[in-house]
Amino acid sequence: GTGLGLAISAQLVQRMDGRIWVESELGSGSTFHVVARFGLSSGPVQRRLPAEITRLRGLPVLAVDDNLTNLRALQGVLTHWGLQPTVVTSARQ
DSSP, X not given: OOSHHHHHHHHHHHHTTOEEEEEEETTTEXXXXXXXXXXXXXXXXXXXXXXXXXXXXTOEEEEEOSOHHHHHHHHHHHXXXXXXXXXXXXXXX
16 A cells, blocks of 8 residues: 555565566556566575474464465465474364
8 A cells, every 4th residue: 555565575676686567557456567587506405494493393283264275375384394283264163
């Protein structure tokens, strides 16, 4: 609503030597476009989890969301972090 997201996005894209633009049509909405170049890694990327997350490894966690797509994504993240998620789609469940 305030344009702050677009301003931040424009700064990030500019720092990546890319470009961003918007196409708008009254009554139809807006389409945002971003073009940026990214280099390729020469080897495997090491992804380290923050210490706060690694201390939770192995703990059970309950995730509740009525949106199955969100729930599956959350389950994947929690599993990647080493937690033991139980996922359900409602409080009753």
